[in-house]
Amino acid sequence: MRVAVIGLGSMGMGAALNLLRAPGLEVSGVDPREAARVEFAAAGGTAAARAADLPDGIEAVLVLVVNAAQTEAALFGPEGAAPRCAPGSVLIVSATMAPDDARRLAARAADSGLLYLDAPVSGGAAGARAGAMTVMASGSEAALARARPVLDAVATKVWHLGEAPGLGSTVKVVHQLLAGVHIAVAAEAMALGIRAGVEPRTLYEIVTGAAGNSWMFENRVPHVLDADETPRSAVDIFVKDLGLVGDLARSVAFPTPLAAQAHQLFVSARAQGHGGKDDAFVIRAYQALSGIRLPGEE
Numbered sequence: 001m002r003v004a005v006i007g008l009g010s011m012g013m014g015a016a017l018n019l020l021r022a023p024g025l026e027v028s029g030v031d032p033r034e035a036a037r038v039e040f041a042a043a044g045g046t047a048a049a050r051a052a053d054l055p056d057g058i059e060a061v062l063v064l065v066v067n068a069a070q071t072e073a074a075l076f077g078p079e080g081a082a083p084r085c086a087p088g089s090v091l092i093v094s095a096t097m098a099p100d101d102a103r104r105l106a107a108r109a110a111d112s113g114l115l116y117l118d119a120p121v122s123g124g125a126a127g128a129r130a131g132a133m134t135v136m137a138s139g140s141e142a143a144l145a146r147a148r149p150v151l152d153a154v155a156t157k158v159w160h161l162g163e164a165p166g167l168g169s170t171v172k173v174v175h176q177l178l179a180g181v182h183i184a185v186a187a188e189a190m191a192l193g194i195r196a197g198v199e200p201r202t203l204y205e206i207v208t209g210a211a212g213n214s215w216m217f218e219n220r221v222p223h224v225l226d227a228d229e230t231p232r233s234a235v236d237i238f239v240k241d242l243g244l245v246g247d248l249a250r251s252v253a254f255p256t257p258l259a260a261q262a263h264q265l266f267v268s269a270r271a272q273g274h275g276g277k278d279d280a281f282v283i284r285a286y287q288a289l290s291g292i293r294l295p296g297e298e
Helices: 012-021 034-042 068-076 099-111 124-129 141-154 167-195 200-208 215-225 235-251 257-274 279-290
Strands: 002-006 026-030 046-048 058-063 085-093 115-118 133-137 155-160
Touching: 002 012, 012 026, 012 034, 012 058, 012 124, 012 141, 026 034, 034 046, 058 068, 058 141, 068 085, 068 099, 085 099, 085 141, 099 115, 099 167, 115 141, 115 167, 124 133, 133 141, 133 167, 141 155, 167 200, 167 215, 167 235, 167 257, 167 279, 200 215, 215 279, 235 257, 235 279, 257 279
Parallel strands: 002 026, 002 058, 026 046, 058 085, 085 115, 133 155
Antiparallel strands: none
16 A cells, blocks of 8 residues: 655654554655655655655555645645545545634545545654554545554554544544643643742652643653753644634634633743744743743753
8 A cells, every 4th residue: 555644743753654664555755854854764765855746646645744724735735645646545634623624625635536534643752653643533434444554553542433524623622622731731830839949850750640640741841851842742733723722612602711721821932932842831931920940941
């Protein structure tokens, strides 16, 4: 099966490397960054800077880019992958986007004679590298069956939420409400502890062994403790994703005050110039308010 992965970022690279190890798959990777292409090629994959440079006859495309606009360009733009796909190929779209965008892109795929699986993922860079992502998929049974060899290589859990595109994206947006709020409240707790004079690493060790722990606290706080701003997932991602939460909530007349507060903290960190940093550094918003010193700072 000829497979293309578009977007060799923190999650896309992990997914692509697992596909290379899966039997029966011929894998190409697409990314404009030379470093990503070099890494993928060194692992045995075929790398291209543009989707238009993919070989003909692609049977499945896994899209792991940032948003709907990038997805649409990667698939249907002037340099998109759709013309390289064989009839009946499946587009597995894992970018986080509004449900309306997923439905619109699914319609474009159908017009092009392609199957579409609305398939957002979770698991982070570590989960992607381990082939242990969770997939929140919606689409036809035919699309799911066509995508199965790809999904089996990159995920340990695949939820099929129904045949209607947009259901997968809806669940992912709800999931991102929790993820964003958990990161923001982890930052709040650490900032409060630092302001009150608690040793940060001791606080982390106590919380991770107690009932107040969360997956995000345990995963993200070490980035702050190590003063490591390398973006596994950036502040800007949650500016976008919590914005999608607000859009979805307004569309169904539902209040999401905690998500709105968390969104404003990420917007604040972005406004201070930290948008490209690891999302744990939403703690910079609290630092600006309180003047605390973070680990590693004099």
